[in-house]
Amino acid sequence: MKKEFEKEQLIKKSENFSEWYTDVILKAGLADYAPVKGCMVFKPYGYAIWENVQKILDEQIKKAGVKNTYFPIFIPEKFLKREKEHIKGFSPELAVVTMGGGKELKEKLVLRPTSETIIYEMFAKWIKSWRDLPLLINQWSNVVRWEKRTFLFLRTTEFLWQEGHTVHETHGESMKEVKRALNNYVELYQNFFAIDGIYGQKSESEKFPGAAVTYTYEMLMPDGKALQGCTAHDLGQNFAKVFNIKFLGRDGKEKIPWQTSWGLSTRSIGALVMVHGDDLGLIIPPRLAPTQVIIIPIFQGKRGDEILEKNSEKLKNILKDFRVEIDLRKEYSVGWKFNDWELKGVPLRIEIGPQEIKEKKITLVRRDTGERSLAPFNSSASKIKKILDSIQKNLFLKSRQYLKENTTEVFEYNHFKDTMKGNRGFLKAFWCENPKCEAKIKEETKATNRSLPLDAPEEAGKCIYCGKPARQRWIFAQAY
Ligand SMILES: [Zn+2]
Numbered sequence: 001m002k003k004e005f006e007k008e009q010l011i012k013k014s015e016n017f018s019e020w021y022t023d024v025i026l027k028a029g030l031a032d033y034a035p036v037k038g039c040m041v042f043k044p045y046g047y048a049i050w051e052n053v054q055k056i057l058d059e060q061i062k063k064a065g066v067k068n069t070y071f072p073i074f075i076p077e078k079f080l081k082r083e084k085e086h087i088k089g090f091s092p093e094l095a096v097v098t099m100g101g102g103k104e105l106k107e108k109l110v111l112r113p114t115s116e117t118i119i120y121e122m123f124a125k126w127i128k129s130w131r132d133l134p135l136l137i138n139q140w141s142n143v144v145r146w147e148k149r150t151f152l153f154l155r156t157t158e159f160l161w162q163e164g165h166t167v168h169e170t171h172g173e174s175m176k177e178v179k180r181a182l183n184n185y186v187e188l189y190q191n192f193f194a195i196d197g198i199y200g201q202k203s204e205s206e207k208f209p210g211a212a213v214t215y216t217y218e219m220l221m222p223d224g225k226a227l228q229g230c231t232a233h234d235l236g237q238n239f240a241k242v243f244n245i246k247f248l249g250r251d252g253k254e255k256i257p258w259q260t261s262w263g264l265s266t267r268s269i270g271a272l273v274m275v276h277g278d279d280l281g282l283i284i285p286p287r288l289a290p291t292q293v294i295i296i297p298i299f300q301g302k303r304g305d306e307i308l309e310k311n312s313e314k315l316k317n318i319l320k321d322f323r324v325e326i327d328l329r330k331e332y333s334v335g336w337k338f339n340d341w342e343l344k345g346v347p348l349r350i351e352i353g354p355q356e357i358k359e360k361k362i363t364l365v366r367r368d369t370g371e372r373s374l375a376p377f378n379s380s381a382s383k384i385k386k387i388l389d390s391i392q393k394n395l396f397l398k399s400r401q402y403l404k405e406n407t408t409e410v411f412e413y414n415h416f417k418d419t420m421k422g423n424r425g426f427l428k429a430f431w432c433e434n435p436k437c438e439a440k441i442k443e444e445t446k447a448t449n450r451s452l453p454l455d456a457p458e459e460a461g462k463c464i465y466c467g468k469p470a471r472q473r474w475i476f477a478q479a480y
Pocket residue numbers: 431432433434437463464465466467468
């Protein structure tokens with residue numbers, strides 16, 4: 001008898017969510033801790049998900065006329081100091097290079113925490129006239145923001161992202177670009193990550209340091225905490241003034257342009273893990289899954305095995321429009337392999353055994369529901385497409401339902417506090433827009449102001465904290 005290879009049990013999501021999160025990332029092979037404090041290593045499976053995100057987002061970005069570039073990782077420290085809010089916001093998390101080539105540097109260099117300053121220094125050189133506008137660029141890069149404690153994907157000293165930077169003649173045009181970027185992120189999260197969320201505007205104290213207005217997509221995690229999925233900033237003319245970006249307008253007069261910046265990072269993969277996974281492991285939505293379909297031949301005896309292998313290859317060819325793999329490993333039992341692919345969250349499993357060969361059928365097993373069904377061997381592609389679409393939709397609807405069930409409308413501060421002590425979630429409440437109330441709420445309940453939903457109507461209400469008149473309801477939650 002074949003000796004069973006013992007598989008270490010995964011911590012259950014239903015029992016200990018935060019330990020499950022780290023455990024599933026390590027065991028499914030998405031990432032590992034790096035020997036450098038605060039850093040992580042992307043393993044091939046985790047990086048493959050990021051590559052899929054990049055492909056989709058890069059296509060959206062290029063379609064919007066934005067071109068890719070690359071700027072240095074080093075930024076002269078003095079550039080960061082030019083915009084006061086910007087340096088104040090980032091200075092606690094900067095990594096600074098003071099030595100180079102064995103000598104102390106005259107000019108300290110910062111490892112980019114974000115690239116506004118170095119990019120805008122160049123923009124000032126490149127932009128002369130209205131004919132140079134709009135200037136639309138993006139870069140795929142790493143950024144460094146010092147962290148004391150690693151939280152895989154969510155909090156690491158170095159992470160990967162894209163940052164878009166655009167310059168426009170008018171505020172109307174730059175606002176159009178901010179909304180375009182935000183809409184693309186919403187589309188990415190809803191249609192590919194299958195995660196519903198709330199998109200809106202950040203409060204003054206929560207906005208990006210140096211921005212006029214920040215927009216974001218906030219998602220709700222299974223432990224009732226919020227995760228910010230991206231940001232899109234209306235930079236107004238703040239950076240343009242500081243970096244001396246000017247252009248000669250159509251009327252021959254000198255003008256200051258309007259700018260935007262927007263970004264989405266590998267944090268998004270943390271959300272993906274948290275939202276969809278279960279006690280058995282990850283569940284990757286089909287549209288992002290590096291492997292959408294795994295074929296597992298049920299090996300039994302030598303002669304039969306060869307036929308199974310040949311048929312698996314044949315099937316893979318029939319399913320060439322999908323991302324398909326065959327698990328031909330013979331050193332593991334079938335049961336072990338089932339567990340392994342469930343842990344990795346591959347959306348659909350195909351089983352082929354002697355019975356299936358005889359009947360010219362295959363067995364399909366959905367990862368999200370565990371539901372089994374049969375499909376004819378030669379014409380299984382259309383059924384598989386339907387199932388993958390249905391998994392994608394099912395995951396999104398589950399996420400939408402969870403968001404709905406865990407968004408609480410609160411009108412009394414006691415109710416607010418009780419909800420934060422209980423299941424947390426998103427709390428929708430009137431706020432007078434005074435930062436003092438916001439700070440007190442955070443101090444007393446850990447809930448921060450997440451955003452003002454873009455579709456929030458003007459209403460007459462009372463601030464949840466001080467009772468003074470308020471005109472809109474904002475979203476509060478404890479954040480990651
Ligand atoms: Zn108030």
